[in-house]
Amino acid sequence: MTLRDFVLVEFARAWQEEQGAARVDPEVVGLVREHSAFQEASGPERLLLYAQALLHLRLDDGEGQAAAQSIRGTLSAASILVPLLGVLAGTAMLGAALPPPDVRPVSVFQFVAEGVLLPGVFLVWTLLITQALAGSVGRLHWVAWLLTLVRGRALRTRVGALAGRVLKRSGVTGPLFANFSHIFWVCSLGTFLGLGLWRFAFTDYLFSWSSTLSFTGEQVHRLFGVLSAPVAWIPGVDAPSMEQVRLSEFGSLGLAGETGGAYVQSTADALADQGLRKGWVSVLLAIVAVWGLLPRILAVFTSRAAVGRRIRRSLEDPTSRMILAALSPAPSARGAEPDRSEPHAPSHPEPASITDRAGRGLDVLTFATDPPSPAVLDRLRLSRLGLSGTVAAIASDDDDDAMDAAIAHLGSADGPEGAVVTFGVEAIPDGLKEEFIARVVGAVGRDAAVHVLLTGGERFKRSPRGSRFAQRLTAWRDVAHRAGVPAERVHSDVEESS
């Protein structure tokens, strides 16, 4: 799967997570199954189909669609911009390394510093930082934010957070970031070398070294001996000789005199220069190619492989397995599975793993209140969560048997993936309700989606306690929170304000 496609898949998942939707949306599963390309599609392709269908069906607001596109667009833009910047940087670096030939000689130290030391330092830094990023990419939130800045204000908050989540959840960000960095340096060093070769072919340059640290000629000779060791086998590339090094020391160059700051070569040394120049050109270019460029080329491949590995890993995670399981065309097979998972006595049903419940969506559970109308579910956008269509009711708050039965069903292999637990907002958010919500969370699993829906808000607001509506919602949120349902998953059928 390409990175661009993968981003779509990740975005769809991030959206589901953020909404607290079912990880496998039954309605989307239905759509994908009917898709013409479905039968022949491979696993990853099915995941992509699922993501596309989900985004199409559930993010009907345009904003979300645009967000997915904007992340993909940003990736495409980066894959053009980064090499372009690399070429520009390489050109600039070479320009800095090569002064006009009649002004002063080329500094071999600067050449090596730009071609080897600088990329080397950045390589180490990149490796370190991507290592760190592999653990936590929380810091990269602002990158996502910056990306969405380009797309305008409306996208920033919600989509910025979403994009941040996409970056965060797959772990693809570190290798991807490294990959871009390596591509940048390959392009800039390639340009540096190519342009250098071209310049040296048509222009005569003089080379010298000088040092504010008191390097001796021997030390420089030894240094270049080491640097050129891996390239000495190339015909025409020789480690600079001691004589060459000594003659190239800036102070010992025969200077005819300075005229207006320009350096004029003395004719006496012209012969010696010929030898010096040729000797330096080839060895310097070879050193940059081997020490600077080569590691970066290798790094491009390894980081690309790492990105691919991360993508694959993400496509094989439990969520992917759940989606694929739900998509696989034998729904009756699931009924047969318990034989395999229950080798021992089936007297006490083990809580089913979440994969067993793939594609079942979220049940609506009512607790001593009437079921919410479809219109309410639509208005609150809860119908986007992948509801199962099943409404289970606990008629009375003292019916322990009904509660036990509901919880048992939620935890069983036939159970839904999550639940929307509905209460009347006028009911008192007490310990009993807290306990029940906590049991629901426990039954479907901590990482599954559980929502709390409070109905009858209008009536409550009209009652004498109406002015306390906001406090009542807060009390419900507190109860839900203690039971393990985050506050943003508590919905009321009327707005809190006004």
Place this chain on the structure above:
Amino acid sequence: MSALVIALAGHANVGKTSLVSALTRDATLAVNEAAGTTRSHYLKTYALAGEEVLAFVDTPGFEFASRINKWLDAHGGEGSDRLDGRAVLAAFLEDADTTARHDKEKEALRGVLRADVIAYVADVVLDPEGQVVQEVRLLRRAGVPMIGVLNNLHAGDDQSERWVEMLRREGVDNIVRLDALRFPAAQEESFFVALGVMRPEHGATFERIKALRATLDEQNLVRAAVATAETLVDCLAFQHVTSHGTEEEAKRYRSTANERFKEMLRQREEAGFRSIADIYGFAETALEGESLEVRSWSGAVTDDLFDPDALRRYGVSAGTLAAVGALTGSFVDVLGGFGVGTLIGGVSGAAAGLWLGRRVSTSIDAGTLKVGPVDAVQFPSVLLNRSVDCWRQVARRSHADRADVEVGAGDGERLDPREVQSLIRLARKCSKRPEWSGIGGRPGDPDRSRTVDGMTEVVEALLRKQLAQLDQR
């Protein structure tokens, strides 16, 4: 005879603590929208005139009554070994295994077992089904006489009828309505009557409470009238005097002095409001900051004394002023005395002149700057009406009501011409005696006292008139 002990029990958050608050006139009990605010039971005695007349047990709310009933059924024993209700309850209270889960319920049951009467509090917004039915059954096991109290009442879609039905079915025949937030005197009275029927030996207590309450009410009214009158005299007589080296300096200070003057008046008025609220038991803020906020007294004084709109709403109407003029026999004289002579310019100018007029007189006399008193004809009635407005908010307010008291929200009650006449006469007297103002000094003038008394009479009459209205609602 020791005081009758009444335990308030019921589901969490139905208003038990609110009712104790209202019944004992204590606005400081912790009341909250979150269930489980009251964690252990406590005895709250109610004293009137230094005499303990009643005691209430406030209890934590029930949340798991059905399970407790199950436990009790399972441990009640069979046949001849059957324990009676109280004995099973005692066994439950002793049982260590259930303590972690049901500590609040156990606390509630302990409280209930101390009481002579259980008042089962119901929130009529809730359905009388499920847990609440279980609660009634659970409480009946204590073998203590029980009265049903319907709280949170409102017209229309409440479920009182169904509650009454349910309570009767469960054997609770005494049922009263008692809304903690509105807390009308008649409802409280009928609650006491019902208690008196259940506990005839305490019948005299309720008679006594009634008598003591009436006395207290009367005292409070007079105290509020005096407080208002003091405020009025202080404000009406107030003159802010500063001395400066030169007349120039004094002139430069004039706007500052003006502001200072107004500010001091405002503070005095607020202090007046505060003392009226104190009289009616709204002095303290609750620990959780949920009750009457003292800060809101400055925050909620939305109407500025010097706001033209306030003048319009609280001032005396033109018609009344005309009547006052007729009463005194000289319309022009009344107004002229307050420097509103511009009025006589014509019929159309009359109304405007009434509102405006010269409000704060400022004089500079060789370096002495005098600001005040306010001599606008409307000013005394603005002050009076605002004060009365404050009193109206607290005089019949339930102590369960934790909302801010907002002064200046209502329309001022109009005084009748005769009252305005004496008010203006007294105010005029004050404005000539800056030394009477308690603002920034101590008044001790006997004539001032006489004026305060006169003022008190006016205020008291007004309060009585209004009290009748308040009680009608």
